[in-house]
Every structure is written in structure tokens, then in C-alpha cells.
Amino acid sequence: MDEIVSKIADTSRKMRRLIIEMLSLAGSGHPGGSLSSVEIIASLYFHIMRHNPSNLLWEDRDRFILSKGHCCPTLYAALALSGYFPMEELKTLRKLGSILQGHSDRLATPGVEMSTGSLGQGLSCAAGIALGGKLSKKDFFVFCLIGDGENQEGQVWEAAMSASHYKLDNLICFLDYNKLQIDGRVSDIMNIEPVVDKWRAFGWEVMEIDGHNIGEIIEAVDRAKEIKGKPKIIIANTIKGKGVSFIENKVEWHGVAPTKEEAERALKELE
């Protein structure tokens, strides 16, 4: 296990570097939430999920839906490192004609399961896939990552209600709880607390972890897979901008790309 964790930690550092390089080249994008979700996405793609980059439509694959679609640079880094497309493509993020759109587009990018970017919609889609999997008697899992600001959308709660109504125990959601949204602190803009109680009241199995602790992520998913009869949510406490000192916990870094100089400073920190 230690070996797995240290390998994913290594990959996470690589992904952070790629995110910084990608965003800096693109000149726009979302570093804060991309960096906070690195360990979750790395653990999924490099240990937890059953997937095969050379067989995109493999029916038995686990699915990952990035509901907070603005954090797609993290997903793109994981997909490129997994071999879904050449690493070179990462340099084209957000450019005209690129396979890497500013928000995830399933028709543009190999390995992207669902087009997302309008907050609040991804969990319903993930639940729909989970329901479809059950109807076809498939044993794949559907993972979904939602943001904390996104948790304010009414549709998220409609999805939560229905997923427990339909007993979708093949659905495992992560909440990237980095406590910041575009306009400020989540607790100031529109408080989502008590978030654990809310999800529990909607019939979900709720776990709370340190979202940067790879061991805790893997353990939580292992436990989630064993729990039958209801959907599961892992509230992952994270730090927005994690890994780059001058981006960490700074609300103004939600949607601003680092300049060339800032990127160099960040990359040094990530060596």
C-alpha cells in the first residue's frame, strides 16, 4: 500500500506541474479548483478505476464524471498520463482547434465521459449512467466529482434525492470541499453547512476525509464499494490551489492563469 501511495503522490506532483504549464500556456483557466482535486483524480485514474485507454467504449469500464468541469486541466493531465492522447496535446489547452476545450467536452477529448461545465448537472448524469449500469446488470462503478460552490445548485439535491430513491450503490461521489468559490468563502456566499448532515438526510452514506491524503482516499473508496443499497459521498476536505504557496487558499486564484514568471515560481515549488 505504501508503494501505491508514494507512486500516486509522485504522479500527483507531476499532474500539478502539468496543470501549471497548461494554464500558463493557455493564458486562462482555473488553477484553484484544479489543484485541489489532484489527489482525488490521480487516485481514481492510477489505482481505483477499472479503465482501458486503448478501448474507450469498453462497456465494463468504471466511469468518471467531472461535474465541476472548469477543473478539466486535472482530468486532462490524468488522461494524458494514462495514455488516452499524446502528452503534447496538453500544450494546446483552450486553443482554437484543440481537443482540450476550456470545459470538458466528450466529443472533443478521448476519455472524457461527459460534457460538463454548467454547474449542478454532472451528478444527475452520473446517476443516470449508474442506473443504466444496473439495468444492464453491469458491475461498473460511476465516480463523480462535484465542487462545494456547485453544492449550492438545486439540481444537486434533486440528484441526491433520486440516487438514494433508486438505491444507486454503484455511484460514488466526491465533494471537493476547498471552502472557496468565485466570490469568496463558501460559508459567506451561501453556506452549505452542515454538509455531512444534509447528504446523510438525503439517504447517502457519508464519509469525511482529508482530500489530499491518498491513503484515506483509497480506503474511503474501498469502504464505499462495500456498502450496499445506497449511494455514497466522500466529503474531501481540500485546500484550494494546493501545492503552490502563493495560490493556496487565495480566492482570487479561482479563475486566473499564472503568468510565465508565476508559473516558473510554481514549478520550482513543485520540483
Add this chain to the structure above:
Amino acid sequence: MEQEATRDAYGKALVELGRQNPDIVVLDADTSSSTRTNWFAKEFPDRFFNFGVAEANMLGYAAGLALAGKIPFVSSFAVFGSIRAYEQIRTSICWPNLNVKIVLTHAGISVGEDGASHQAIEDIATMRVLPNMSVIVPADANETRRAIFACCEHKGPVYIRLGRAKFPLLPDAGFEIGKARIIKPGNDISIIACGLMVFEALKASDMLGKDGISARVVNMSTIKPIDKEAIISAAKETKAIITAEEHSIIGGLGSAVCEVLSEKAPTIVKRIGIQDVFGTSGKPEELLSYFKVDAKAIYKEAITLVNRNGSI
């Protein structure tokens, strides 16, 4: 004259399709007894999902089910299934081009007494602006059945607009997505109509016939992709065009016809539709007359056009 509601034809067609294709799943939002999806639910309880009063979530599930290889038919009342869940249809279904069939009933003012909140007169406009979306407004129960089967074969998102009230069956002329049909030939003017207005157009054509005016009636049941050839022939072979729809005059069938004509064959067009106002309570037939979307309105407009163009 034999009558049947398009929603009844939909309910029956779904059951038939369900027997043929195990991938068909049906979703509703607490309106299943009105949309007739409860007939499917009764025979296939394991493939029917009720989402309660939560249309946006239902359309997200439909996207997910399509991604998992199912063919979801999503139903509700036209107002709630199209406009309340509009961005979900746009972003989660049309952008990724998913195989979701959205069949909404109780469209138009002919839903009647429930009034403005329940009268969808914006749905054709809002649905047809979405890339990848096909928009179908069947003229009667027979065409509805054919459209439901055709849309199941078609890959991609489809919106089918149905009504509530029973109305007469037209001669069964078949159906193909994107093909208009001339229901009645004529060479003075053309009436291009969709939905229950096709029947009103036929009545108007009969009235005009008594005045010696020969009016072609074209059933434009696919609004998108629209049959450009049928529109251009109508413009070239007759002297003027009237469009008729039970929808706002902004953005619907009339607008779609004008878009084609202004570029390909500029022609005088008069649009029959709801004049940029909300609906109101009343009996369906009273409302059609109150809002001037009926045979009489078409007839009057035709007479004005004929006079403007000189005697035919």
C-alpha cells in the same frame, strides 16, 4: 369524424416499442397519467422511472442513461419539460449529442383551462435553436405513432411536441423526419401548418374553395430539419404563403419558413400564431378563436392576401 389525442397515440406507441426493444426506458416527472407513460409503466415497471416534480434532474438522468446505451423517452408537460429544464437539455443532451427522446404533451394554448402557466407557446422556438436537436410536431394521432417509431431509429436528440385534446385523424400519409407532405393540392396560395393547425388549415382550404380560391395545405410536421424544398416549391407554385401554428409567431414554424424564403425565394408570408402574448384560461376551441389561430383566421388572412395581390 374519428378523433384521437396525440398523447394517447404516444402512450400506445411506447408500449409497442417497449415490446420490441429492451433498451427503451421511460422517464416522467409526476405527470405519467396525463402523458400516458403510465401505460408503459404498467407493462414495464422495471424500465419506467418517475422522478417526482424535478424535471432538470430527470433530463440529466436521461443523458446518463443514453451514455449507458439506453434509449430514454422523457415526458412531462411541454412547459416544464422544455423550458424549465432548458439548460439541461442544451448542455447535458444537445451539446454532447446524446440519444435522448423528449416527448412533451399539453403543448400550446389548446391545453385550455389551466391557463398561461401551463400553455407552452415558446417550445418550438427554444428547441429548434439547439444544435443537434430535431423538432417534430405531429399533426394527428397516426402521425404521432409514426414519429415515435421514426425518432427511435434516429440517433440523436429529438423533441416531439404533443397536445392534450382529442382531435380528428387525417388521412394517414406516412412520416419521415425532415419531409413535409402536401395534404391537399392547390395553386393559388399555400398554407403551411403543423400540429393541430393542419386540421384547421384543411378547414380553411375548404372554405376558400367555396370562394374559388385553391389553397394548398402542407403538413410541415418536422420543424427541424425543415423541408426547404417543400417551402420553395410552395413559394414558386403558389402566389403567397400562410403559416399556421399553435405557438408564438416569434421563433416557431412561421419564422423557420421565413428564414428559408428570405434567402431562397422571397415571398409574401402571413404568420398565424399567438401574437407575442401569454395564454389565458378557457375552453380549447374558445382559445383558438380568441387568439385567432383557427380556420377562420387562416381564411381571413388568405382573403386579405388575395385582395392585396389582385384577384386570383
